[in-house]
Amino acid sequence: MPDRQRADARRNYARILAVAEEEVAAHGAAASLEQIARTAGVGSATVRRHFPTRRALLEAVSHQRIEALCVRAQELTGEGDSRNALLEWLTDVVAYCVDARGLAAALLYDEDPLRENSCATLIEEAGEPLLRRAVRDGAAAADVTVADLIALIVGIVLATEHHPDPAAAADRLFRMAVAGLSPCGPTGDAVR
Template sequence: MTTKPPAGSGEGKPEAPEKRLRADARRNRDKLLEVARAAFAEHGVDTSLEEIARRAGVGIGTLYRHFPTREHLVEVIYRREVEALCAAAGDLARDYPPDVALAEWMQRFVDYIATKRGLAGSLRILLTTNCDLFSDVSSMIMQALRSLVEAAVADGSIRDDVESSDVLLALSGIYSAPDTPDWRDRSRRLVSLLMDGLRWGAPKAEAKRKS
């Protein structure tokens, strides 16, 4: 569903590119994205835009200046979530041992899926109008996961018959799980089980068992 600005509001024209925003405008935009992401993840994409603006402490006209339609808001949130998820792969790889970095990233994938489920309705609309968005996203996520999996395999902390595409397929199954109140907690447990399976029989685990 595409939501347009109120008639006669004059708020339907997007602002200048993000890099040109004044500091206060950038703060408003970032706050709107933060509030909208949380609202969509919790209540779905049909959450009132007026309520999002209210929670962000701005007027509805400010929201429409930054995001002329609901789908525009959804696309920006989705891109940001993917970029944050992929950037986390490098940060975790720098700060943790390879298998721990992979485990932590997969737990973050649960949060990404939670946001994606909340945006599902508008993402289906975007799929018909912006196929490049989804091909770009798939490539970015696969590249991030592959770097973590390959590092853990090379380190001997996960089994060496693992392919990153298999891991992504297992993780993606979380998306289709029933949307129950305990969905997030259950998904985190499933990710932990998956990680246990990746470690089972790994060279480091076998060496430790035999020592």
Template sequence: MRADAKKNYDQLLATAREVFTEQGADASLRDIARRAEVGLGTLYRHFPTREALLEALLRSSFDALAAKARELESSGASDEALVSWLQETIAFTHEHRGVIAPMMGAIEDPESALHASCVMLRAAGASLLARAQADGNARADLDGSELFDLIAALAWLREQPSHAPRADRLFSVITDAVLVNRDA
């Protein structure tokens, strides 16, 4: 990549991170290009879709969450590992306002730029769930896709100002429903 193209790419990512933090994942791409002081065509040359831009922004975070899941698989009690990872994943989606809807769409769309990252994230959670199930710590009738749906539901709830105060309590209710042999 030419030096000027690399500079534009980095500037677009930095600006997109700021704008998405301020306005959420539905922020105007035109606004991102304007604030990055590049043309809209330059943005689309680097990121042909909103999902491609989101994927570039979120890839390192998705990789970190997957690595955290692998780390938790070999440490501590399986139920505690699952709860810890769920908390981190929900916190991540809350920090990246509006990202849950594109993630949920992408996981079902193999053509989406976010698809592979979302599938990897779901697989990481499914692996922790399977470990907890094998240890007898999680209900056996739940799968990784359903766990990902629960994460999405709880993350969406945190994004709603009128419901956010109940999010922590509902997280506890959900984890109590997922985990078995757990003292309340």
């Protein structure tokens, strides 16, 4: 019987996660846990057994996309201009946060040492080589951290989530933040 229970638990986990991905895509981070349980055909206690907190569920929903961003960071590490590589990856992070409808905050590092945030850890570790290279090349300030950049992105995404075109608004604000307020960016090009 224990093997059957493990198989049932694995099936429940997969079903809950699949339903949660759909619900979060439709309703954002505020998706109803009770609705997820009903749609998955399990009790709310089963959902809570697999995902003890809403944050744990949101992190699980985010995990696959986060892994894709990590792979993308690896692909860009060592590629071409270090500033452009870092900005290309950060632009992908902005796009993910906009698409993730309310999951952007899952990328923020949690100051509580008792609570691990695997999404934040994965993103920070993935972006670190890109940032280090940009710092080494003088394309980023030495005191900037990946956590700083993610906090900036999350702030932009949260500020634009109710905009009629959140992707365009977030992209515009991110590019403005990168370029600064002057009419010309660091390369002398006009800010767009």
